Amino acid sequence: MPPPKPPTSESAVTPVPVREETPERPMSERDFVARLRGLSVKYWGTHPFHLRLHEGSLSRYELRMWAANRWYYQSVLPMKDAAIISNCPVAEVRRQWLGRISYHDGLTEGEGGAHRWLALCEAVGLTREEVLDERHLAPGVRFAVDAYVNFARTKPWVEAVASGLTEMFSGHLMRRRVGDMLARYPWISHADLAYFTNRIDAVNGEGRETLDLVVKYARTRQQQETAVAALSFKCDVLWSMLDAIAGLRETTTVGAAS
Numbered sequence: 001m002p003p004p005k006p007p008t009s010e011s012a013v014t015p016v017p018v019r020e021e022t023p024e025r026p027m028s029e030r031d032f033v034a035r036l037r038g039l040s041v042k043y044w045g046t047h048p049f050h051l052r053l054h055e056g057s058l059s060r061y062e063l064r065m066w067a068a069n070r071w072y073y074q075s076v077l078p079m080k081d082a083a084i085i086s087n088c089p090v091a092e093v094r095r096q097w098l099g100r101i102s103y104h105d106g107l108t109e110g111e112g113g114a115h116r117w118l119a120l121c122e123a124v125g126l127t128r129e130e131v132l133d134e135r136h137l138a139p140g141v142r143f144a145v146d147a148y149v150n151f152a153r154t155k156p157w158v159e160a161v162a163s164g165l166t167e168m169f170s171g172h173l174m175r176r177r178v179g180d181m182l183a184r185y186p187w188i189s190h191a192d193l194a195y196f197t198n199r200i201d202a203v204n205g206e207g208r209e210t211l212d213l214v215v216k217y218a219r220t221r222q223q224q225e226t227a228v229a230a231l232s233f234k235c236d237v238l239w240s241m242l243d244a245i246a247g248l249r250e251t252t253t254v255g256a257a258s
């Protein structure tokens with residue numbers, strides 16, 4: 001038998017063929033929805049500041065800061081939703097999404113979700129002026145909320161829609177909030193909480209609609225994974241807002257009365 005041939009220079013440099021990566025199969029609808037719902041553990045319902053809000057241990061100052069800072073979130077939602085619409089080529093989705101803008105802005109001045117949030121701010125002792133001039137706004141809240149709007153402006157529309165899926169978790173929390181706030185802060189009336197009482201059914205409906213859209217349009221495994229990541233990002237946005245609000249101290253806030 002002849003001795004084995006020494007390797008030629010050609011065979012020495014021929015790369016080992018790389019096996020083509022096969023894309024991971026999409027999750028079943030059931031598994032995908034379970035992954036999304038599983039993120040409820042990161043939702044701000046269990047943030048220590050919310051737990052204190054619900055157990056009735058926030059001072060009037062803390063309640064005012066919560067309302068004034070959340071105003072910033074409420075006030076940018078229509079811009080976030082308009083960004084989603086501007087990035088979406090599907091007429092059916094744009095039509096469906098449009099109602100969110102008019103819900104918050106109202107169809108005329110003096111109505112809509114934003115107006116009801118301002119009424120809540122006044123009920124907890126803030127003037128409209130000190131809410132609108134953002135003097136109480138914590139830098140961390142501004143960063144977190146701006147990051148949310150920027151996400152909607154720059155990411156593919158399905159991801160931006162998926163980031164709004166926190167609404168799936170919020171109906172239940174809002175319902176509890178109304179009961180707990182009425183029981184624990186007797187100076188707050190049912191009418192003062194109109195933002196939440198009006199929002200509960202709307203948010204439950206929107207949460208279901210949004211989930212249907214995400215399941216329909218996130219088809220590949222990659223799209224499903226980015227949708228899960230988008231919802232996780234949004235949970236971080238909300239959590240960071242409450243971290244920043246919890247860090248506010250009465251002495252450091254301009255214009256805070258006792």
Ligand SMILES: O=C(O)c1cc(C(=O)O)c2c(n1)C(=O)C(=O)c1cc(C(=O)O)[nH]c1-2
Nearest residue numbers: 077163164165166167169170173174199203
């Ligand atoms: O009171 C709450 O706990 C709560 C949570 C969330 C949420 O989870 O993002 C929203 C709202 N409220 C809300 O009122 C609202 O309009 C809303 C819009 C969105 C969104 O991401 O588009 N989230 C929420």
